[in-house]
Amino acid sequence: MQSLDTLAGEGPDSLVEQFSSGDVGGQYRTHLASTPGELLGELPLTEAAAGSVSAGRLMTRRVLSGDDDRLLVVVGPCSIHDVNAGLAYARSLGELAAELADDLAVVMRVYVEKPRTTVGWTGLLADPALDGNPDLDRGLRTARALMLEVAELGLPIATEWLSPAAPAYLADLISWGAIGARTVESQVHRQLASGLPMPVGMKNGSTGSVGVAVDAIRSAAAPHAYLGLDRDGRPVTLRTSGNPDCHVVLRGASGQPNYRTENVRSAARLLSAASLPTGLVIDASHGNSGKDHDQQALVAREIGAQIAAGDTDIRGVMLEGFLIPGRQELGVGEPVFGQSITDACMGWDATVDVLRDLAAATRRRALTAATG
Numbered sequence: 568m569q570s571l572d573t574l575a576g577e578g579p580d581s582l583v584e585q586f587s588s589g590d591v592g593g594q595y596r597t598h599l600a601s602t603p604g605e606l607l608g609e610l611p612l613t614e615a616a617a618g619s620v621s622a623g624r625l626m627t628r629r630v631l632s633g634d635d636d637r638l639l640v641v642v643g644p645c646s647i648h649d650v651n652a653g654l655a656y657a658r659s660l661g662e663l664a665a666e667l668a669d670d671l672a673v674v675m676r677v678y679v680e681k682p683r684t685t686v687g688w689t690g691l692l693a694d695p696a697l698d699g700n701p702d703l704d705r706g707l708r709t710a711r712a713l714m715l716e717v718a719e720l721g722l723p724i725a726t727e728w729l730s731p732a733a734p735a736y737l738a739d740l741i742s743w744g745a746i747g748a749r750t751v752e753s754q755v756h757r758q759l760a761s762g763l764p765m766p767v768g769m770k771n772g773s774t775g776s777v778g779v780a781v782d783a784i785r786s787a788a789a790p791h792a793y794l795g796l797d798r799d800g801r802p803v804t805l806r807t808s809g810n811p812d813c814h815v816v817l818r819g820a821s822g823q824p825n826y827r828t829e830n831v832r833s834a835a836r837l838l839s840a841a842s843l844p845t846g847l848v849i850d851a852s853h854g855n856s857g858k859d860h861d862q863q864a865l866v867a868r869e870i871g872a873q874i875a876a877g878d879t880d881i882r883g884v885m886l887e888g889f890l891i892p893g894r895q896e897l898g899v900g901e902p903v904f905g906q907s908i909t910d911a912c913m914g915w916d917a918t919v920d921v922l923r924d925l926a927a928a929t930r931r932r933a934l935t936a937a938t939g
C-alpha cells in the first residue's frame with residue numbers, strides 16, 4: 568500500500584505542510600503496510616477456519632436472541648502479547664468448551680488492540696515486539712496468523728474493534744466483536760459496527776452510562792455511508808446496511824459496578840423504552856471487578872446466581888482469564904509465560920471452576936423453564 572510519506576513526498580515534515588497552514592502539535596511518520604487484499608492473499612481463510620467462523624457467528628446470534636438457551640461466555644486474556652501463550656490457552660479452552668458445550672457457548676477473547684485510558688502498550692497489532700517501536704504491518708500479519716490457528720481449532724473468536732482499518736484485515740475471522748467503553752460514543756465506531764458481519768457488544772461508557780450503549784445499538788442498526796479503504800487500499804465510500812445483532816455489555820465503571828439484578832432490570836427497561844430486545848451480556852471484569860481478578864470470580868458467581876434464579880435477559884458473560892493469575896509489568900523481571908501484561912486475569916484453574924459453575928447455573932435455568 569502506498570504510504571502517507573510517499574503520497575505527500577519524502578520526509579515526516581511533508582504531511583505537516585500538506586495538512587496544516589499553521590502550527591500543529593505532532594508530525595506524521597509512516598512506513599509501508601500490506602493492503603487488506605495482499606494480507607488475505609498471503610494468509611487466506613482456510614475451509615476449516617471459515618466453517619468455525621460461520622458456526623461461531625450463528626451460535627452467538629442464536630444465544631443472544633434467545634433462540635438457543637445456552638449462555639454465551641466470552642473468555643480469554645485481556646490482551647495477547649505472546650502468540651505461543653495465546654495458542655496454549657486456546658488449546659486448553661477448546662477442550663473445556665467442548666466439555667461444557669451443552670450449557671455454554673464459549674468464544675475466546677483474542678484481543679490484539681488495546682484502548683488506553685491515557686498511554687501504554689496498545690496491543691499486538693501496533694507493537695508486536697513490545698518494544699515501543701510500532702510495526703503495524705508485522706502486527707497485522709502476526710494477529711491474522713494467530714487468529715487463523717485459533718479458528719482452525721474450532722474455537723470462535725472475539726475481539727474489540729478499535730482501529731477503523733483493522734476489520735478489512737481481520738473481520739473474516741471474528742464471530743463476536745466489541746466496541747469498548749472508551750469508544751462507544753464515537754460515530755466512527757458505530758458506523759463501523761453497522762457494517763460488521765457479526766454480533767457486536769456495545770459496552771456501557773467508561774463513566775457508567777448504559778444510555779450511550781443503547782444509542783450505539785440504535786445507530787449501528789441503521790445504514791451508514793463513510794470514508795474507508797477497499798481491499799486494494801483505495802479510498803472508497805463504504806455503505807453499510809445496519810447491524811441487527813448489537814447488544815449492551817454491562818461492564819460497570821470505576822467504583823460503580825452494574826452486574827446486580829437491579830442493574831440488569833434497569834438496563835432492560837432502557838432497552839425496552841428504545842424498542843430493543845432486552846438480552847444482554849455482563850462483563851465480570853473491568854468496572855465490575857475493580858480490575859481485581861479474584862473479585863472477578865466472585866462477580867461471575869453472583870451473575871450465575873441470577874441465571875440460576877431464572878433471569879433470561881442475561882445471555883452472556885465476559886471474563887478475562889489467562890494461564891497464570893494476575894498481571895506482570897512489561898519489561899520488569901523475567902517474563903512469566905501465560906500471564907497478562909495489561910489487566911489482571913483469572914488463572915486457568917479459577918476459570919475452569921467459574922465456567923463449570925456458570926454451566927450448572929444455565930442448566931438450572933433451562934430446567935426451570937422446561938418444568939415451569
Ligand SMILES: O=C[C@H](O)[C@H](O)COP(=O)(O)O
Nearest residue numbers: 645681682683684685687910
Ligand atoms: O481491558 C484493558 C484495559 O482495561 C484497558 O485497555 C484500559 O487500560 P488502562 O486504563 O490501563 O489504560
Ligand SMILES: C=C(OP(=O)(O)O)C(=O)O
Nearest residue numbers: 645747748749770818853
Ligand atoms: C478494554 C476492554 O474493555 P472496556 O472497554 O470495557 O474497558 C476490554 O474488554 O479489553
